[in-house]
Amino acid sequence: MEALAEKIYQQAMQCGFDPCGIIPVSALTGFLDLYQKRLNDVPMSQYFYGQEGMLAKTQERFPWTKPIVILVFDYGKYRFPSELQGKYGKAFFLEPEKETEERFDLESFETWFSENGIHTEGGEHFGAFSIGPFRYMAMQAALGIIRKNNFFYTDKGSYVNLYAYAIDKECELIHENTIVPCSEKCDLCRRACKTGSLQAPYTMNPFKCVSFLTTFGNCEVPDGLSDEMYGEWIIGCDNCQDVCPHNKRHNWSRGKALASLENIVSEILPENYDNLTDEFLIKYIIPKTSNHLQEKDVLCDCCNQE
Ligand code: SF4
Ligand code: SF4
Structure with a gap:
């Protein structure tokens, strides 16, 4: 692992994330085709996904971007009370709230970048649309795959959330993907x-x-x-x-x-x-x-x- 990539990885772990990958911004070029296919397959989703076209414009929006750092937060590590199962989505209720000690620490991560002279954009600054297509980015970093139910899975399953930063210093960290895809027969x-x-x-x-x-x-x-x-x-x-x-x-x-x-x-x-x-x-x-x-x-x- 390159020196800078290693440092970013270690910092991400210290800030409460699980795996972290780093991809060149050029790895996002295939996303537009995938996005267009989705709109063609379900034309009525144009209204819903229309704004996601923004996600295909990472380089345009942040011209200084070299690589993208993509972070996985595994909320499956928390207990989910049995009384709430089947009633409340786990993704909503298991991501620790801001300012609680269980939550990952984006603020420290951003401070570390800044102290090391690395310019960034991302984290939680852009709401749902953020800096680009998170799941696609995570796939390019070989952190996981998208399954037939449309959810992103790491080797631990789909109970994860993703965060990302565009940064202005070259480095790369692509993992080895050993995840077995969906069986053809499974529905x-x-x-x-x-x-x-x-x-x-x-x-x-x-x-x-x-x-x-x-x-x-x-x-x-x-x-x-x-x-x-x-x-x-x-x-x-x-x-x-x-x-x-x-x-x-x-x-x-x-x-x-x-x-x-x-x-x-x-x-x-x-x-x-x-x-x-x-x-x-x-x-x-x-x-x-x-x-x-x-x-x-x-x-x-x-x-x-x-
Ligand atoms: S797609 Fe999944 S989350 Fe949406 S209604 Fe069907 S089972 Fe529920
Ligand atoms: S097809 Fe089967 S393995 Fe694939 S996401 Fe659906 S349930 Fe999971």
Whole structure:
């Protein structure tokens, strides 16, 4: 491993990340074709993914970029209370909140870059669109693969989140990918998707996805879907990940407990909803949803309309 790449890798580990890779910005050239294919396969997703065209413009947006540092955060290392399973998406509730000791430390990572004379952009500065296509970047660094259910998997499974930085100093760290791809015959994820959102391998229709509909989708039930298809999901949906053999061995009763989650389990069970207040939702739930829900969603009265 090159000296600078090694230092960045070690710093990423110290800041609470799991693997980290570094790819040349030129490795992103194939993304535009993939993006266009996706729009062709599901034309109605143009509205949803339209802005993702921005992701294909990393070099244009940050002309000084040499390589991209891509970071994996494995939230599967935390325990997920059994009472919440099948109701709340794990990705929302298991990423430790800002200013808690369990959370990865992007601030220290950025300080380290700055102290070492490395100019960066990225981290959490650009919200959901950030500096480029995270999953594609992580694949180019051979940190994992995208499976037929459209989720990115490392060798530990799909319960990971990604972060990235564009930096202005040349270096590279590409891993060896030993991950076995999906079996040709497997369609367990498609069969587990009750709304038919996974309409073909590697092809998801966001407007039928419970995870989208219970967050950005304003809780609407579009034509052709029924309440029953949502199962008991309240925020998010993990059906197509939980059923996957590459995740199946995951034991959610093990792992480090997140105090901020363990302390509110009983309050957020559906049978206790009558006691939930707007203040509680804003203080304890909204910060857990990675901007998928916002304060205005709590204060809106759409659920109270006839
Ligand atoms: S998250 Fe749920 S609704 Fe969305 S594709 Fe997966 S199983 Fe289907
Ligand atoms: S359930 Fe099967 S087809 Fe779907 S992502 Fe997992 S291995 Fe691939």
